[in-house]
Amino acid sequence: MGIKDPFVRWWITFSIMIVSMTTTLLAGMGKFIVYSDQSYLSWITIAIWYAASFHLGYKIYYKRENADFALTTYFAELCTSLGLLGTIVGLVMMVVGAFDRIDVSNQESLRVALSTMSLGMGTALVTTLVGLVCALTLQFQIIVVREKWRA
């Protein structure tokens, strides 16, 4: 990549990312997240990703090579941490929701418990997935801006 201006490099990367991410969300991933994630932590993570990306672009635009990435790095870590938090929330939902008031002799009660449990598992796994994807893409933006690639 022979593009010398870091802002242009960031802008191209960010455009590709935001188009693919929004397309994925609209194509059905958004609905999947709504159904699976009962804690809404995925949406918070996605919001943080948008905010962090725009913040990074803003800094690069004004400071060019002198921009620092401390806050963006922090946001990337925050995304994975939110994924972990979502996992814990899912675990709590599963254990408390499914095993509370469970009646082993009643098949209907077992079925309800199983569906509650699957909701907890969905929360745990989806927040992990979203957190990881957001963190990786944020880091990729930093790398694209920081490294001086030559043709």
Added chain:
Amino acid sequence: MWNKLSQTVVTDMLFNLLLAFIALFYITFVMVSITKKKEDQDIKNDNNILITMRWKTNNDIDLWLKLPDGRKVWYSNRDEPPAHLDVDVVAWRHYSRNGNGAMYDNYNGSNGRGSNNGRSDYPIPSSPSSDVGNDYIIETNEEIMTIRDVLDGEYAINAHYYSARDIDPNLPIEVEIIVQDVKNSKILYAGTKSLNMMQKEVHFVRFSVKSNGKSNGIETYSIEGVYTDRPTYFVGNSKPGSQAPQIQEN
């Protein structure tokens, strides 16, 4: 940055694995409890009253029971809760149903009739002498009926001489019936009567059951009025549509 991030991810994945294990454990637990529930739905393993009928020829005698509400339990209607005809003996069989001769090896070749009733799985021996030692063994035949729950009212027990396969149909057959009250460890009735004619029905005993409610989760009952001197006949008057043998009045 990378170290801290990957550390968080690894912790996260460990938690997810924990979740998966909990889910698997739970599914196993559900499966086990469903299987257990199915086992619980089987027929009551309980036994309140046991009726045993014995006779020592290879003729076909049948045990009949009339329930308080008029239903009858007999060889064509074996399960009529609370009563069940657990064992019905068709006494001419040489081989048992599975062909190994283990159950009722009481084929009778002594009167020369030796019918296999058209069935190739109950072969007739080629000559009577070829299975001397087997043919002349006459086992005690036994029919068993159980009453597995408490149903208030009067029960009546009759025996019916269905057909003569072994000896002259007009020779008397001694038939013994024992009625045991299993829960209360009592013998309600034990008596022998002779059936001297084919298609004849003989009344043995009648008794009444009265429920005493549940005690420690077990249904209790008491037996009242055991009569042998008030005969009732019902074999020929069985359910409509069923083929009950006709009684010959004597």
